[in-house]
Amino acid sequence: MTKIINTIKDLRTVNFIDGRTGKFRFIAKCKAGYPSCNEVRFDRENEMYCKNPGRLLNAFKRGALLTVEFNPTGTDHWLTVFARVGKKVKFMDEAIMRDLEVGTINSCFDNTNLMDMYQYKAVNSKTWADKAFVMNEVKIEDLDPVIAGVDFSDSLTQLAAL
Secondary structure (H helix, E strand, O other), X not given: OOOEOOOXXXXXXXXXXXXXXXXXXXXXXXXXXXXXXXXXXXXXXXXXXXXXXXXXXXXXXXXXXXXXXXXEOOOOOOEEEEEEXXXXXXXXEHHHHHHOEHHHHHHHOOOOOOXXXXXXXXXXXXXXXXXXXXXXXXXXXXXXXXXXXXXXHHHHHHHHHO
C-alpha cells in the first residue's frame, strides 16, 4: 500500500472505498445555486470510480462539487468520502488521495486548501500529471548530471543500467 503524505492542516482522512465496490453519488451546486444530488446510475461508471477514485473529483465544474458519498455493495448506508465547506476541504477518503493528480486540484479546486505548493513539494510533484498525496518517483534521466562543477554523467548512466 502506498503511503499518503499529507501536509495540509485540517484535512482529515477516512478509509471507506479501499478494495470495495459500490455506488457513488454527488452533492453539487447547480447553476441556480442550490445543492442537488446526482447518483451514478451505470454499473460501469461505478466500477470505474472504484478502480480510479481520483476521477470522482473532476466529475463537475470548478467549485460545484460539495460532497461525494459511497454506498458499499451489500449495505444500505451512504458514507461520505469527500466533503467541502466553502473554500475548505474538510475530509477525503484515502483511496481518493492516493489517486488524485495535481492537475485535478489546479483546475477544479484551485481556490481551496487542497492547492498547496508545500504539499506538492513534499511529494516531488513537478507536473500536473503527478500525484498530489503520494511520493512521486524521481527519474534518473531527469537529474542534472553536473553537481557543484563535477560531471556525474557516467555514474548516472551506470545507475540507469541497473
